[in-house]
Amino acid sequence: MDRELISIVLPVFNEEQGIQKTIDVLLNYCDNRPERYELIFVNDGSSDQTKAIISKAIREHPEIKLVDFSRNFGHQLAISAGIRYTSGQAVVVMDADLQDPPSIIPEMINKWHHGYDVVYGQRLHRDGETLFKKATASLFYRLLKEMTSIEIPLDTGDFRLMDRRVVDVLKQMPEKDPFVRGMVSWVGFRQTAVKYDRQERFAGESKYPLRKMIKLALDGLSSFSLVPLKLAQWLGTLALITSLITLVVGLITSFSLGVEILFLSTLLGGVILLTIGILGNYLGRIFIQSRERPLYIVSDTKGFRSQLNQINLEEHNSRLVNSN
Known part of the structure; x- marks a missing residue:
């Protein structure tokens, strides 16, 4: 023994x-x-x-x-x-x-x-x-x-x-x-x-x-890791900068406004949905952990x-x- x-x-x-x-x-x-x-x-x-x-x-x-x-x-x-x-x-x-x-x-x-x-x-x-x-x-x-x-x-x-x-x-x-x-x-x-x-x-x-x-x-x-949460912040910042650059380029080159709006809408929509998904994953874990x-x-x-x-x-x- x-x-x-x-x-x-x-x-x-x-x-x-x-x-x-x-x-x-x-x-x-x-x-x-x-x-x-x-x-x-x-x-x-x-x-x-x-x-x-x-x-x-x-x-x-x-x-x-x-x-x-x-x-x-x-x-x-x-x-x-x-x-x-x-x-x-x-x-x-x-x-x-x-x-x-x-x-x-x-x-x-x-x-x-x-x-x-x-x-x-x-x-x-x-x-x-x-x-x-x-x-x-x-x-x-x-x-x-x-x-x-x-x-x-x-x-x-x-x-x-x-x-x-x-x-x-x-x-x-x-x-x-x-x-x-x-x-x-x-x-x-x-x-x-x-x-x-x-x-x-x-x-x-x-x-x-x-x-x-x-x-x-x-x-x-x-x-x-908190990197996915930071990624959502970085993507939001990138989307904002991209939108502003696209807008300025469009005004300077007289690019089609409809194409600009479609591009910006798609970009912002994708970033928003991705960010919501990341936040939802963390909130879901909190919710599951909180149930007794x-x-x-x-x-x-x-x-x-x-x-x-x-x-x-x-x-x-x-x-x-x-x-x-």
Whole structure:
């Protein structure tokens, strides 16, 4: 019992094609390591047999645990929920599709033993992804780095190890639309990278299509940057200057007044709509955060001690509301 406990949090959503493989790989990894492990799967409202497969594994392996959402609340909230249920001295967050290989975890643990509080996986290559996905991901990370007020490492996802004191700080941040990697950077502490090649997905399909990637990018920007608000101001100033220049040029050259009016109307209309959209995004986040609703609803837990089950199911959601 003196061996340190490492918690691994794995959000899952419709992963029935590959979840058994993931369980087998992780159990084999845990069996060959000196540390103790708990594997906490967070079922984010799967409509397939993902929950049933995990539940069956729990009956055979006490180190596996399940947190079951009442519906789909999203990948980032599933991570937030998972870390709240951990009890390890360190917590590893990883996806359940084996793109982030468990073989990297020992290197993370080694750096943790050398005094680092956060050890994040930094991708060198992204196997099995389209050129468009790689290009947009690269652009996203670099724009985020330039536009946010915190230092978010390039080419990093949510695959990381965190010390218990970092997790305890994150648990005090009940954000409605969390951007976990940004939150981890924001809390500070000693952080370092482990570089690795991201593997091709073993089975199934990505749960982050373009639409969700855009939402994640907007969440990251609006959570940690005021640049979009300043951009609206800059665009308004630019539109005003452009309008004045166009008007002066039109008076000097006797340019068609109708063309001038059409150009200016289109320009000003576009700037106004863009500005309203930017403001609406920030106001929407304020509105969502102000509602006293729980971040998510846990319908069931499996594999935890009965006392913890009772606490989680009866009090957990109310604690989240009260913490706001």
